[in-house]
Amino acid sequence: MLATRALSLIGKRAISTSVCVRGGHGVAKVEDYALPNLSAEQKSLKEKEKGSWVALSNEEKIALYRISFKQSFAEMNQGSGEWKSVVGGVFFFIGFTGLVVLWQRKYVYGPVPHTFEGDYKEKELQRMLDMRMGPVQGFSAHWDYENKQWKK
Amino acid sequence: MFRAVFRLSATGARSLTRSRPCYSAPLASRCYSHGKVETDEEFDSRWVTYFSKPDLDAWELRKGMNTLIGYDLVPEPKILDSALRACRRLNDLASAIRILEAVKDKAGPHKDIYPYLIQELKPTLTELGISTPEELGIDKL
DSSP states (O other), X not given: OHHHHHHHHHHHHHHXXXXXXXXXXXXXXXXXXXXXXXXXXXXXXXXXXXXOGGGSOHHHHHHHHHHHOSSOHHHHHOOOSHHHHHHHHHHHHHHHHHHHHHHHHHHTSOOOOGGGSHHHHHXXXXXXXXXXXXXXXXSGGGEETTTTEEOO | OOXXXXXXXXXXXXXXXXXXXXXXXXTOOOOOSSSOOOOHHHHHHHHHHHHHOTTOOHHHHHHHHHHHHHSSBOOOHHHHHHHHHHHHHTTOHHXXXXXXXXXXXXXXXXXXXXXXXXXHHHHHHHHHTOOOHHHHTTTOO
16 A cells, blocks of 8 residues: 555656646657647638648648748758857967966066076177087088188 | 668677677678667668658647657668658648758768659659659758
């Protein structure tokens, strides 16, 4: 007896997710599977549909189609222009990031080390040549030691 | 003929002793080691029979079409003929037109399939008075 009472409670719960006549909620909504409320004109067209379809005009056929289907395949499959907004947004934010980076360089980062200065760099370069760095294929290979200039 | 890769391989004891080469030509078979093959003709006649049921109801029509469209193939004209006649029995012109749109969509990039289908179905379309989506102008936006 306890089992039957338990089962009847389970039964009650199951009903609420199934399709029923008053189903506006749930997984399988009744609107998805039944015809919408028809106007008088649509009702008479539906009656005419029971006869020969040769007698229907193109407009009537399209009207019958639209009763059952909201969008045609062409309308359903059409693309939107959304991608332009997306690409535009991407470029905008990349640009904004560029501004942030420039601001950072100016206001956040301190000065570069003194080793980047012109004088220092010249001395560094001379030192590299003096110690023959990359003498075969690399750096010093391009320096003409006889004429004290870069090889042409 | 319009089948892509929806075939079951041939059977049974043979494949236990010999290894089956798997090739992916358009009319290839899957390498199941068991299970009966359903030929194209059997598939077609099964579906023609399904739609030919005299008391087919609207749900069964929708279910059949949705299942058929779910397969990786474009249905043969005779299956579509049977489905269109089922639409006629159910007084459902909208579904008939929708079926034509759907098979055009199924053909995808193969633009020569749909004109062939329409050519084959022309007698049925004229007999039943079904206009193609092109005639109604709903194939364009």
